[in-house]
Amino acid sequence: MGRPPPLGTHRAIRCYQIGSGYRARTLARDYDGRTRAVERWGKTRAAAERALKLAVRDRARTQADQQLTADTRLSALAEAWYAALTDLSPTTMQAYRARLDRQILPGLGQLRIGELSIGILDRHFG
Structure with missing residues (x-):
């Protein structure tokens, strides 16, 4: 080939x-x-x-x-993920949006994908 x-x-x-x-x-x-x-x-x-x-x-x-790289901010990744969601109930969409807006984006949104590690995620969600 x-x-x-x-x-x-x-x-x-x-x-x-x-x-x-x-x-x-x-x-x-x-x-x-x-x-x-x-x-x-x-x-x-x-x-x-x-x-x-x-x-x-x-x-x-x-x-x-839409290409994501290690230099892409987590906020862009989260928005791309949320925009790609289809066939979910309005209640589920609201719950996902609320989690993004209240917990993930304020705490991790400005980090770059390449900066994420298990330690950082554990510290944030733990």
Whole structure:
């Protein structure tokens, strides 16, 4: 197996005629290191390729903006986690928000992810 493409990029685009249009497919390497299939459709081969290139571009931009590193503050990590929650009851969402606002963010929110250790977390929650 060959070397994977760099993060946020894609491999060669393949087009297939389907019915009255075209389907364009590629393998895109996401910022979590996984390579996933991405596909888009269009009435013409060129339209399908353009749609696919835009989808890969927007996919990479969205993930790059949300990339967390050791220098990211815990407050950004907590907000990203909370924003990603779905299909939970309103009561659970309120409880999570209250815990974030009253305990986690005031006490740990300005620390960077790389600064967190078991000792710091134990001291805070203990």
